[in-house]
Amino acid sequence: MSATPSAADAYAPTDRTVPTRSRERASYDRELVHAILDADYLCHLGFVRDGAPVVLPTLYARVGERLYVHGSTGSRPLRGAGEDTGLPVCLTVTHLDGLVLARSAFHHTINYRSVVVHGVARQVTDPAERSAALDALVEHIVPGRVADSRPANAKELAATAVIALDLHEVSAKVRTGGPGDDPEDLALPHWTGVLPVTRAYGTPEPADDLDPSIAAPGYLTTR
Template sequence: MSNAAPASYPATPRTTPTRARERARYDHETVHTILDTDYICHLGFVSADGAPVVLPTLYTRVGETLYMHGSTGSRPLRDAAEGLRVCATVTRTDGLVLARSGFHHSINYRSVVAHGTAHRVTDPEEHRTALDAIIDRIVPGRSADCRPATAKELAQTAVLRLGLEEVSAKTRTGGVNDDAEDLDLPHWAGVIPVTRTLGTPIPDPDTPEDLPLPTYLRHLLRS
């Protein structure tokens, strides 16, 4: 009998859409691929005074765990030592869908929503490893090419850990879904692709002129 982890996350009431259910995906491959194409998530929670809060923050995925960056001075992250119920979301926009009617305008997108209880990372080794992984999520290879954080800097930086257990992806692809009676209207319709590209690196003024661009950056710019 195989002890391998299931290939999909279980659907729950919180991860089952009430509309367009056919766009929902629960397989690990889809969820992981979306998470691994970005580095900013939005972290939602309810503060101690009962107010809803949503914060943008850096993140990375390591296996079945999301690590999210924060400040130790943040009250929510202090509260997370005992566990903080959160909802983390990641969204990538792939295209603007312009229909002949205003009602059918849409966006092609890929998104992930993860629910659960996040905890602050307190183990020093896991803390440092998670921060290096967040840096490498932004630019692969960068953590080995910068000064490591000092003990003081580590003390000022918090990391939240959220296990990927109650998770779903939702995507929209394809073209315009106009009503048949609108197809002859004299309005342009179609999809405008949205892409993200990296520009030419701009050296800091204090960078020596003879210091070459690191190999990992050259590879990143060619990808």
């Protein structure tokens, strides 16, 4: 929206996106936020119900500056998002990248990349946008799959709800690198370093009723 490159390349920090600790790990860089969001598809969506917090795992996809979250029309957060005011939410995505083992128990930590999005979620009511959002969800989770599955029909689209959350109030937090032991601990005899952690995909398991002549597609076997 702004003409200045710096504003276009970063989200504006707000009171609730500036962390109270480890501020040096926080970033508002748009490209970094997009990269972290695009590298996952499972988020934790928080909302308030009867004054108390609720956090549920949900699938999401990013399209430009908007996140789409999928769910049935009967689920709690989606009902709230259908009301006129929308639903205040906090959507968080966390990649665990490593266990960081210091010589001292105190300095043990993890390497991670996370994004926290604050905003008001709204139901997507436009049929064309909802259909496009569902395609984006399937394609984001399994690239190549939209062209290799039966598209949703009108009845299925009517039974599915999608909520949208715009990327305005957003921050990323990243920790990388090795342990940070205190100088007086460097001579201790304990191994120290990082145990890398990743998400791994196994061999595709065909459904019992799959025609055996249909081979697993390349977009799965090369993942």
